[in-house]
Each structure stands twice: as structure tokens, then as C-alpha cells.
Amino acid sequence: MKRIIPREEYCTDCRLCEVYCSFSHTQEIDLVLAYRNGLLKNGRVRVSSRGPVSFAVQCRHCQEAPCVLACLAGAMGRERESGRVTHDPSRCVGCWTCILVCPYGAVRRSEDGSGVVSKCDLCPDLAVPACVEHCPNGALVVVDLEGDG
Numbered sequence: 001m002k003r004i005i006p007r008e009e010y011c012t013d014c015r016l017c018e019v020y021c022s023f024s025h026t027q028e029i030d031l032v033l034a035y036r037n038g039l040l041k042n043g044r045v046r047v048s049s050r051g052p053v054s055f056a057v058q059c060r061h062c063q064e065a066p067c068v069l070a071c072l073a074g075a076m077g078r079e080r081e082s083g084r085v086t087h088d089p090s091r092c093v094g095c096w097t098c099i100l101v102c103p104y105g106a107v108r109r110s111e112d113g114s115g116v117v118s119k120c121d122l123c124p125d126l127a128v129p130a131c132v133e134h135c136p137n138g139a140l141v142v143v144d145l146e147g148d149g
Contacts, residue, residue: 024130
């Protein structure tokens with residue numbers, strides 16, 4: 001089971017993880033055009049900062065995922081093979097129960113106006129999640145937890 005782990009001691013609050021997460025979930029091929037066209041929304045990671053401490057917050061794909069258990073519509077689920085917690089926006093009814101029960105505050109309302117939630121999907125089409133690949137300080141790392149999930 002792969003997870004992204006934040007390392008706050010290396011985070012400088014640059015927020016490039018947010019930018020590249022948003023960009024990787026658009027259909028654009030140019031980052032500047034995506035920004036100018038207002039497409040850098042709905043990032044699945046956000047940086048939380050308080051004073052000198054900052055770190056990225058995204059879904060931890062919990063082994064006992066409260067969001068999956070609490071989802072009234074069955075939109076939250078777990079992929080058997082990879083163990084990642086998934087979200088099916090076509091089934092989401094926007095009740096926000098998953099937001100309320102997430103212990104990390106990692107599930108949030110989508111910014112695209114769709115009325116559904118947004119969460120980290122571990123960038124399944126990429127070899128390395130966009131936020132991890134573009135973090136200049138190594139504040140995000142992918143770990144593979146054997147037997148977890």
C-alpha cells in the first residue's frame with residue numbers, strides 16, 4: 001500500500017505541491033496557460049501552515065478509512081489491488097459526511113462547483129504523484145507499507 005508522507009521539517013510553504021497537483025488533474029499541457037485560464041482549482045493536496053511550521057495535507061489512504069465507512073452513497077471505496085481509497089464523483093451526493101469524519105482534514109469540498117468532494121487519488125496515471133515529484137525540498141515522500149491496506 002503506497003502512501004504519501006509529509007515531512008514538515010523540509011516544507012518551506014512554497015505550495016508547489018498544490019500547484020502541480022491541480023495542474024496534473026487538468027487536461028492542459030501548459031502550466032502557465034492552465035493558471036491564466038483559471039484551471040488550477042480542485043487540488044487534492046493543501047498546505048497547512050502555522051508560524052514557521054508547514055506541511056502538506058492529503059488523503060492518507062487509511063487502512064480503516066472512516067470516510068469509506070461513513071459514506072452514505074457508496075461514493076467512497078477502496079481499490080482492492082492497490083489499497084488506495086477512491087472517490088466516485090458520479091455517486092457522491094454532497095452530504096459531506098466523509099469530510100466530517102476524516103481524521104486528517106484531507107477530504108474537502110471540490111472547488112470546481114460540482115458539489116462533490118475532492119481527495120488525493122495518488123495520481124494513478126503517473127509513476128510518482130505530481131506533488132511528490134515537484135516538491136523541491138523532498139518534504140513529501142512516497143512510502144510503500146507492506147501488508148497495510
